[in-house]
Amino acid sequence: MRAAKTREEDTPSSLPAWPHGAWARIGHALLLAPRMPFVWFMRAYRLLVSPLYGRVCRYYPSCSKYALDAYEAKGAIAGTALTAWRLLRCNPFSRGGVDYVSGSVLARRSAALHGRDRTAGNGTIDRVPNA
Amino acid sequence: MDWLGKLLLPLEWVVAWILTFFHQVLTSIGMPADGGWTWVASIALLTVVVRALLIPLFVYQIKAQRKMQLLQPDIQRLQAKYKGKKDQFSRQQMAEEQQALFKKHGTNPFASCLPLLVQLPIFFSLFRVIRATAAIATGEQAPIGGLTQELAQQAEASSVFGIPLSATFMSDGAAVKVLTALLIIIMAATQFLTQRQMMTKNMSEAALNNPFMQQQKMLLYVMPVVFAIGGIYFPLGVLVYWLVSNTWTMVQQHVVIRNMPAPGSKAEKEMMERRARRGKEPLPGAKPIEMAEEAKPASGQRQQPVSKNRQKNKKRK
Numbered sequence: 001m002r003a004a005k006t007r008e009e010d011t012p013s014s015l016p017a018w019p020h021g022a023w024a025r026i027g028h029a030l031l032l033a034p035r036m037p038f039v040w041f042m043r044a045y046r047l048l049v050s051p052l053y054g055r056v057c058r059y060y061p062s063c064s065k066y067a068l069d070a071y072e073a074k075g076a077i078a079g080t081a082l083t084a085w086r087l088l089r090c091n092p093f094s095r096g097g098v099d100y101v102s103g104s105v106l107a108r109r110s111a112a113l114h115g116r117d118r119t120a121g122n123g124t125i126d127r128v129p130n131a
Numbered sequence: 132m133d134w135l136g137k138l139l140l141p142l143e144w145v146v147a148w149i150l151t152f153f154h155q156v157l158t159s160i161g162m163p164a165d166g167g168w169t170w171v172a173s174i175a176l177l178t179v180v181v182r183a184l185l186i187p188l189f190v191y192q193i194k195a196q197r198k199m200q201l202l203q204p205d206i207q208r209l210q211a212k213y214k215g216k217k218d219q220f221s222r223q224q225m226a227e228e229q230q231a232l233f234k235k236h237g238t239n240p241f242a243s244c245l246p247l248l249v250q251l252p253i254f255f256s257l258f259r260v261i262r263a264t265a266a267i268a269t270g271e272q273a274p275i276g277g278l279t280q281e282l283a284q285q286a287e288a289s290s291v292f293g294i295p296l297s298a299t300f301m302s303d304g305a306a307v308k309v310l311t312a313l314l315i316i317i318m319a320a321t322q323f324l325t326q327r328q329m330m331t332k333n334m335s336e337a338a339l340n341n342p343f344m345q346q347q348k349m350l351l352y353v354m355p356v357v358f359a360i361g362g363i364y365f366p367l368g369v370l371v372y373w374l375v376s377n378t379w380t381m382v383q384q385h386v387v388i389r390n391m392p393a394p395g396s397k398a399e400k401e402m403m404e405r406r407a408r409r410g411k412e413p414l415p416g417a418k419p420i421e422m423a424e425e426a427k428p429a430s431g432q433r434q435q436p437v438s439k440n441r442q443k444n445k446k447r448k
Contacts, residue, residue: 008222053350058243060226092191092246096239098230106223113224 009061011105014072015039034076042068058096061106063087069104135255142256143263147276149177150260154282167291171371174257174296178375181253182383188246193387198238200395205232250376254369261297261368291367300363307367314370315362319355321377325384326351332398333388 019028046064057063066086071079082101090096100107153173154164162169209232213225233239266272267283274280286296293306300311330351362370392398 008219008226011219051349053244053247056241056244056247058239058241060230063244090243090245092188092195092243094243095234095237096230096241096243097234098227109220109223110227113220113227 007065009065009106011109014069014101014104014106016073031075035071035079038071038076038079039068042071058090058092058094059086059099060097061100063090065106066099066101069101069106073101073103136259139252139256139259142252143260144276146177146253146256147260147278149180150174151277151279151282153177165285165288167289167294167296170286170289170296170368171291174368174371175375177257178372178379181250182376182379185249188249189383192242192246193391195238195242196240197391198236199240202232202236202238254372257372258365258369261366264297294367296368297366299366311363311367311370314367314374315359318362318370318374318377319359321374321381322358323351323355325377325381326354328381328384328388332401333392333396 015032016028018025042064046068050062050064055062059066061069063083063086067079067083070082070086073079074082086099098110100110150170150173153176154169157169157172158164162172206229209225209228213221216222216225260275260278263272263275264278264283264286267274267278267280268287270280274283278286289296292310294304294310298304298307298311300308300315302308330348362373365373388398389402392402
């Protein structure tokens with residue numbers, strides 16, 4: 001991996017895993033197709049725009065990471081809805097806090113941290129190919 | 132991008148009304164109705180109105196930041212607990228615990244992105260109103276708010292140093308380029324100075340040692356460049372708005388840093404020195420908030436019991 005500075009909240013993708021079998025893979029690709037432009041947009045945004053204004057978000061993870069997770073884990077429509085709702089909630093008068101997209105890597109990791117998911121500790125969550 | 136136009140229409144309407152209101156006021160006190168400076172002053176007054184409306188948000192944020200000093204010891208304890216733990220699980224747990232701390236104390240040091248973005252729709256609205264002026268003047272477009280065809284014609288005819296308000300750096304003419312370039316440079320400079328003043332004067336030792344600091348320092352140099360590049364597409368009228376707004380930020384911050392500096396910052400030290408010279412107590416208000424009470428128990432050594440006699444001896448020394 002190149003030495004791009006990673007943020008604490010950066011994780012491997014929360015996209016659903018590829019299934020086995022040719023037909024299942026084609027179906028999976030079709031299922032993921034609508035969300036990919038949004039996912040790429042959010043990745044580009046987090047690479048190019050987020051660093052410009054530093055850390056300002058009242059929540060953990062930040063709104064941009066939340067949006068990325070939402071598109072990856074939930075798809076284009078639900079992702080947009082979740083993102084919009086988060087952006088509305090994130091204002092100087094909200095209290096902020098920990099707020100994960102359910103089903104995202106961060107959410108699963110958090111569950112593992114708090115012992116709600118026993119299988120997670122031994123690397124089943126984050127099998128990060130070292131590339 | 133027409134949906135953007137529809138979304139901004141109410142705001143454009145408000146912007147147009149405020150502009151024409153000030154234009155009316157200024158003409159009634161004797162400024163020429165078709166003078167460029169009358170319109171420049173109207174835009175400047177519009178900026179003042181917007182910034183004055185944003186003061187409460189600013190005050191709210193300052194208060195939140197001052198509250199942060201109360202949990203500084205907790206934050207430091209948390210940082211010590213996770214010192215050297217770089218794996219993602221630990222980082223995530225630390226972030227969660229930090230959020231829990233903020234919640235417990237009912238404060239949050241981060242302002243959300245809203246304060247950064249809140250002026251953006253106003254910029255765009257002003258941008259669109261100025262751009263629409265030509266079409267309104269010829270009657271191609273319906274008037275926006277108080278900006279009637281007659282007023283639009285006056286605005287179109289007006290100029291400062293012979294430059295119309297809708298000219299950008301990209302327009303033809305040497306004078307246009309010189310004036311807009313000058314404004315853009317002043318704006319980038321005010322942006323830079325404001326940011327630097329915040330960093331050099333109003334940050335506590337702890338905040339300066341924050342891991343985000345390096346990133347923030349980079350921003351100090353990147354932001355003015357970003358603004359300067361954006362600025363070449365903005366009409367003169369929008370540049371005026373921007374200039375006044377940046378100047379407002381600079382003055383506002385200067386006043387705040389001087390009178391309510393962040394605890395533990397250089398500005399606070401300077402304020403204490405000023406007050407000492409005038410013979411006042413170091414901090415205004417009855418109860419200066421204490422920090423760093425934590426330092427004592429860190430020493431692992433037990434205080435040796437001392438007989439009464441020796442205690443007296445110690446005192447004498």
